[in-house]
Amino acid sequence: MNDPVSPADTLRRSLAGLLDGLPPRQAAAAVERLIANYRGATPTHAPILRDRADVAAYAAYRMPATFEAVHSALEEFAEAAPEWVPASHTDVGGGTGAATWAVSATWPGERSVTVLDWAEPALALGREIAAANPALHDVRWQRSRIGAALSLESTDLVTISYVLNELAEKDRTTLVDTAASAAQAVVIVEPGTPDGYARVIEARDRLIAAGFHVAAPCPHSAACPITPGADWCHFSARVSRSSLHRQVKGGSLPYEDEKFAYVAAARFPVTPAPSRIVRKPQIRKGQVLLDLCETDPALTRTTVTKRHGDLYKAARDADWGDAWPPADH
Known part of the structure; x- marks a missing residue:
């Protein structure tokens, strides 16, 4: 009997087919342009991913890293709450749905899922890719502006991955408060940089103030012991590199390490790591x-x-x- 194919392998296979017909040089150029835009100050009312070619190139480049980072965070959350399985999930700013794949890899089976994003081409491609994952057949892909005006329906789990860095401070705080009021559990993932860590700590403080208990990575819900500006807390996830990765970044290693910062918190009791x-x-x-x-x-x-x-x-x-x-x- 063959072993079942993991969601991670299924995702990699689906992404590998995205660039068929798109010249490698064109795909690499699209990724480089999009990376430059993401590092700039892009207002939330102007989607960076403009068309299918943009989305296909960026998804093939970034989805595996986002998946591995979010999956790592969710696995640690699941360790702290082993009896809990989310029956519903809302992925805020989810784009092509990497976090929904990570949730299905952490807790197998079907659930009610909604992906919210402003970029219609990203949602369309996310729906296309999700067809390969039986757990994601009934996902609702909904266009929505991510910011202070966002409203969320009640749900078990909210994921917010690589989103806060695109928002102004007021929108960030309102989004975290909105997620806290709607969800039983919230998992936030940001780049593993000092700024990413600062955004995570800001969100962590708001979740605790809203009555949440930190499940991971922290062993406690007290103040972070790191002196602000002296260091930052972040982690690393190993990601298999595609030919597109190697072309954009150079080098020949078959993998790279995605650095990320995160917080996972819940309204219900959790048992964090000692x-x-x-x-x-x-x-x-x-x-x-x-x-x-x-x-x-x-x-x-x-x-x-x-x-x-x-x-x-x-x-x-x-x-x-x-x-x-x-x-x-």
Whole structure:
């Protein structure tokens, strides 16, 4: 019997077919132009993705990274709330639907899903790609301006991924408050930059003020122990690189690492990690150095040596972003 194909593999196959008939040089040029636009100050009333060629190029380039980042965040959320499965999901600013794929990979099965975005070409292509995923056959793809005027119907889960960076501060705060009032759980993902982290912390504070409990990545719902401006909290997800990735970015590695910051919070009780590994573990002879965010809250460095037996083996296998110690220790 063949193993079922994962949503991630299905998504990669679907994206690979998007660029058929589009010359590679043209696709790469479209991606480079779109990246430049996204890094600029683009008002929400002017969609950057103008037509199908734009959307196809950008989806093929960005969807795998968005999927992996959001999936990583959702997996950690699911660890903190193992009995909970969302029966409904609203993806705000979801574009071609990467977060909906990530939700289906985290909690298999069908659910009520709505994707909201201002760019009609992105929604149309998202619907086309979703046809390959049985869990996404009944998604509602709805054109909606993402900002202060947005209203959301009651839903179990709201995801907001790589959206806050496109909004003015007033629109950001109103959007987070709107999500908090509509949802039982909210997961927000931003680029893993100091600015992205600052937006996540701002959203985290508003969610806590609205009565939410932080499920991940933080082991607590107290103030973040990082001194503002001195450092930032972010994580990394491994992404398989397509030929388009290699053409745009150069190099020949078959993968790249997507850096992201996130917060996952819920109105219901959650069990966050005892502590979280917040830097890449440093493996040295006979010891592993782990930088941890603790429940206290505090940032600490702990050294795990061979004298710790099985815990030392677990430390050697631990990844940046993992809960610590592992659940079976």
